[in-house]
Amino acid sequence: MSTVAVEVKRIVNGVNVGDVEELVGAIQQNPQLASSRFRLTNKWINGGHNQSRISGFYSGGEDQQHLQEFVLEADEPPVLAGTDKGANPVEHLLNALAACLTTTLVYHAAVRGIEIRALEADVEGDIDLRGFLGLSNEVRRGFENIRVNFRVDTDAKNIELLKALSKLSPVFDTTQNGTNVGVSIARM
Amino acid sequence: MSTVAVEVKRIVNGVNVGDVEELVGAIQQNPQLASSRFRLTNKWINGGHNQSRISGFYSGGEDQQHLQEFVLEADEPPVLAGTDKGANPVEHLLNALAACLTTTLVYHAAVRGIEIRALEADVEGDIDLRGFLGLSNEVRRGFENIRVNFRVDTDAKNIELLKALSKLSPVFDTTQNGTNVGVSIARM
Numbered sequence: 612m613s614t615v616a617v618e619v620k621r622i623v624n625g626v627n628v629g630d631v632e633e634l635v636g637a638i639q640q641n642p643q644l645a646s647s648r649f650r651l652t653n654k655w656i657n658g659g660h661n662q663s664r665i666s667g668f669y670s671g672g673e674d675q676q677h678l679q680e681f682v683l684e685a686d687e688p689p690v691l692a693g694t695d696k697g698a699n700p701v702e703h704l705l706n707a708l709a710a711c712l713t714t715t716l717v718y719h720a721a722v723r724g725i726e727i728r729a730l731e732a733d734v735e736g737d738i739d740l741r742g743f744l745g746l747s748n749e750v751r752r753g754f755e756n757i758r759v760n761f762r763v764d765t766d767a768k769n770i771e772l773l774k775a776l777s778k779l780s781p782v783f784d785t786t787q788n789g790t791n792v793g794v795s796i797a798r799m
Numbered sequence: 800m801s802t803v804a805v806e807v808k809r810i811v812n813g814v815n816v817g818d819v820e821e822l823v824g825a826i827q828q829n830p831q832l833a834s835s836r837f838r839l840t841n842k843w844i845n846g847g848h849n850q851s852r853i854s855g856f857y858s859g860g861e862d863q864q865h866l867q868e869f870v871l872e873a874d875e876p877p878v879l880a881g882t883d884k885g886a887n888p889v890e891h892l893l894n895a896l897a898a899c900l901t902t903t904l905v906y907h908a909a910v911r912g913i914e915i916r917a918l919e920a921d922v923e924g925d926i927d928l929r930g931f932l933g934l935s936n937e938v939r940r941g942f943e944n945i946r947v948n949f950r951v952d953t954d955a956k957n958i959e960l961l962k963a964l965s966k967l968s969p970v971f972d973t974t975q976n977g978t979n980v981g982v983s984i985a986r987m
Contacts, residue, residue: 624845624846625845625846625847625848626846626847626880627846627880630880631880634878634879634880634928634932635932635934638928638929638932638934639934642929642934642935645927645928645929645932645934645938646925646927646928647925647926647927647928648923648924648925648926649887649889649890649893649923649924649926650893650921650922650923650924651890651893651894651897651921651922652919652920652921652922653894653897653898653901653919653920653922654918654919655901655905655915655917655918655919657812657813658812658813658814658815658905659813659814659902659905659906660813661897661898661901661902661918663893663894663897663898663922665886665890665894668876668890670878670879670928671878675876675878677876677883677886678876678877678883679883681885681886681890683871683886683891683894683898685894685895685898685899685901685902687902688856688863688865688866689866690822690858690859690863691822691858692814692815692818692819692822692906695865695866695867697869698853698865698869698871699837699898699902700895700896700898700899700902700968700969700970701837701895701899701969701970701973702837702839702853702856702869703871703891703894703895703898703899703970704892704895704896704899704970704973704974705837705838705839705851706839706841706851706853706871706873706891706895707873707888707889707891707892707894707895708888708892708980709839709841709849709851710841710849710851710871710873710887710888710891711873711888711889711891711892712982713841713843713849713873714847714849714873714875714887714888715931716984717843717846717847718847718880719933727843729843729987730842730843730849731840731841731842731843731987732840732841733838733839733840734838734839734840734841734851735836735837735838736836736837736838736978737834737835737836738835738836738837738969739833739834739835740822740826740833740834740835740858741826741830741833742967742969742972743903743967743968743969744822744823744826744833744967745907745967746823746826746827746830746833747830750833751972751976752966752967752968752969752971752972753969753970753971753972753973753974753976753978754969754973754978755978755979756978756979756981757978757979757980757981758980758981758983759980759981759982759983760983760985761982761983761984761985762985762986762987763984763985763986763987764986764987765986767986770984770985770986773984774982774984777982777984778940779930779931779932779933779940780888780931780940781888781889781926781930781931781940781941781942782888782889782891782892782941783940783941783980783982784930784939784940784941785889785892785941785942785974786892786941786973786974786977786978786980787977787978787979787980788939788941788977789974789975789976789977790941790942790943790944790945790974790975791943791944791945791975792896792945792946792947792971792974792975793944793945793946793947794900794947794949794962794965794971795946795947795948795949796904796949796951796958796961796962796965797948797949797950797951797958798950798951798952798953798955798958799917799919799950799951799952
């Protein structure tokens, strides 16, 4: 008689739930594995155009490398004195928020066995440019409001739970509640 | 005798200062022109992979189109159960922050005639994944801290002013102080 080990991958919403459960188990054993540090370098090109490069991060107790380097372009549109070589910085922020809420919903649904068949979002944010331009102290520099409207193809009974799960999103928390940002500027 | 109109473009740091001054002048005449709305649509692809599309925005009292559509990919790395088809959402947030601070420094220096010859930033943010994973109520979901370290090639006398100008960045303000984010989820 022989024993045959059979690995059955449980994939929900395209997420390998076994991988997530393994990560959760490892962190429960050793909470320090949850301490992560994400990073990038940014280089100004010209005018409103600059470029970020992302290749490594720290997570799970060690330095990690992405499978590829990511290069992200930012610029301003011509009406804001740029050359439109990339989305502008506030659009990049909306992308970070949409992406994080989406991933949070998909992952947390997956580990609970909730099937999401499709998920889309419209995102918009209001900003008064007098803040950025230094023309008024009565309006803030950043977004006054951001709205994220999701449409999801899932069973009706899941909607309220998904609303609660969205609050686990790291970029939602950072954007909603703020975080300490230290900025230093030194000569090259 | 004839009069010849000569247009002299004043370009500082690659920014057409005349364009910025024209924008400022128009907004001072009619503050409503400063009200802007940026937007995107996001579509979940599979697992940790999703995609944002950015093509238009509202600014200067009318709908505007970018010169091209921007498509931004987000995913998670394999160690976080993804397929690494793009930077992850928290890395996208760091990119938005770096890009906005850089553009803010370059533009505000330009209108003050301050020459910036080169500008680079290292950005990193600390996050404890127990927040996202719902494993602890004692750690937050989002970034605990973000650090942005700039190196700039400019005259020494400009450094203190640049530090003050960085505070005008819309993404810095949003990230440091938070903003109201409304999330709705409806069935497709």
